[in-house]
Amino acid sequence: MLKYQDVAKKIQQAIYQQNLPKGTQLPNIEGLIQQYQVSRTTIIKALNRLERHGVIYQIQGSGIFVRQPKKQGYLNFLESHGFSVDLNDLPGSSQVFNVDVMQPNVKVKEYLQCEDDEYVYYIKRLRLVEGKVYGFEQSYYRKKIVSYLNKEIAENSIFSYVKDICKVNIGFSDKYFKAIKLDEDIAPYLGLNAGDPALCVEEIFYTSSGEPFDFSQIIYHYDNAKFFVQSHSK
Amino acid sequence: MLKYQDVAKKIQQAIYQQNLPKGTQLPNIEGLIQQYQVSRTTIIKALNRLERHGVIYQIQGSGIFVRQPKKQGYLNFLESHGFSVDLNDLPGSSQVFNVDVMQPNVKVKEYLQCEDDEYVYYIKRLRLVEGKVYGFEQSYYRKKIVSYLNKEIAENSIFSYVKDICKVNIGFSDKYFKAIKLDEDIAPYLGLNAGDPALCVEEIFYTSSGEPFDFSQIIYHYDNAKFFVQSHSK
Incomplete structure (x- = not known):
């Protein structure tokens, strides 16, 4: 697993374990760099992966938010x-x-x-x-x-x-x-x-x-x- | 439409108009930069878009290839x-x-x-x-x-x-x-x-x-x- 995939997995786990509701704002990129102790590039790649996978959405200039979790059983x-x-x-x-x-x-x-x-x-x-x-x-x-x-x-x-x-x-x-x-x-x-x-x-x-x-x-x-x-x- | 989207569209049109069969190798990135007169970043973004959309696949160190065209009527x-x-x-x-x-x-x-x-x-x-x-x-x-x-x-x-x-x-x-x-x-x-x-x-x-x-x-x-x-x- 590449480093950005690992970070993406950790962010995703944090969201699901804490059961964060749709629309919850995550820390900004600086905050995530601090939290996961990885480079900016790695965080950006991880966020793009999570966006592609429907876990988060990003609003330019506004922040990173949790998407609706999938319905159970689908x-x-x-x-x-x-x-x-x-x-x-x-x-x-x-x-x-x-x-x-x-x-x-x-x-x-x-x-x-x-x-x-x-x-x-x-x-x-x-x-x-x-x-x-x-x-x-x-x-x-x-x-x-x-x-x-x-x-x-x-x-x-x-x-x-x-x-x-x-x-x-x-x-x-x-x-x-x-x-x-x-x-x-x-x-x-x-x-x-x-x-x-x-x-x-x-x-x-x-x-x-x-x-x-x-x-x-x-x-x-x-x-x-x-x-x-x-x-x-x- | 952003520039890379425009270039992606042009490359895709070229593939379909010429009816290029699956596995056909496209020019490399340098060649595409020349052909479309855009920056390396634009070409890379355009290629990633085409890959996401199932039009091409890229093999690291080997080249850019045409994917199987979609079946008609789907x-x-x-x-x-x-x-x-x-x-x-x-x-x-x-x-x-x-x-x-x-x-x-x-x-x-x-x-x-x-x-x-x-x-x-x-x-x-x-x-x-x-x-x-x-x-x-x-x-x-x-x-x-x-x-x-x-x-x-x-x-x-x-x-x-x-x-x-x-x-x-x-x-x-x-x-x-x-x-x-x-x-x-x-x-x-x-x-x-x-x-x-x-x-x-x-x-x-x-x-x-x-x-x-x-x-x-x-x-x-x-x-x-x-x-x-x-x-x-x-």
Whole structure:
């Protein structure tokens, strides 16, 4: 973690631990430099990060203020790498059905820009939060980039493993989504009926050098999974 | 528009007009400084903006590259102020049902942090793209911030009007969404049946000084409205 990220985390923790209401003014930049004993540049980068993440807003010439905290139980749609629960740290878990090595089908091959002779890991799992079913996920990892995966890894965070163990620099993602009608194959996984609504999110993840390495499709339970996005105009 | 925004726009136009494929390397920073005759700082800010917007990616020590262009017909979920179609510039329009002044109900009052005696504009309209129904929108503007609205304005972009005419600095937004089952009141607006799926997006918009001024709920047609988000890890 870079120093400005660490400072950003500390400021954020201070806000949430003290339960500061929306609109509370934080110390100014000089005050924060004193408090965290870091350079001006580090504080400015930390504040910009917190602004991007929807934790604070800055009014030029006026100060730094706390933003509305996220509603409880909503998933952060942007920070989740495929899936993860924000700040409030609800306990998430995964029920893994299979971890297979296979040749990609045409769609996956195209999305992941695979060569003809490439193999992918295919993982099918149910994502749960506090024991409730949130989504049914099917994901495909290129074996040439993520050379090993197993059930145990898939039961925890594949992304932490990919970053920390496989040393893949995760760069960016393209995410596509829409509401759908559940078909009779997927509905039972979510405990729902065919024809019920769901949110279908497809995402392609790229390394920082622009190579796609993961394609995931998650079908979210319409009643259990709610999302938020905090945006700012800059 | 600030200079770096203008340069970002020009670089983006150049990419799309030349239809540069994903992975195409752009000139380096020196080259771009020459080409656009602006300072290094301006180029760096322009590139960071384009990276945030998913147009390019930068590899340290290696260069600047074109990202996968967005799929045709998908709405940019982040840049839309409530609703607007990206780059490809599909023709959007609105069918306005009413523009009324009223006292807000409890939910709207809370979201917009209204005083007891405040009034809001309530606007009900259908959003269309190329004549197809995309969504049914109900939005509420605080009269003390947006003091005048009418049908003609609502048929075009309320946000342009709010920015350019009312001189409101739009700051940030909180967006909440989930898949829902349509009820029998809303379904007919979308030409669908009760029980059909939809994406329900609720968004609160704030001025740059942190005052909420607009609450909007859009119920999107599950088959017509598709969305994308391009994210990056920074």
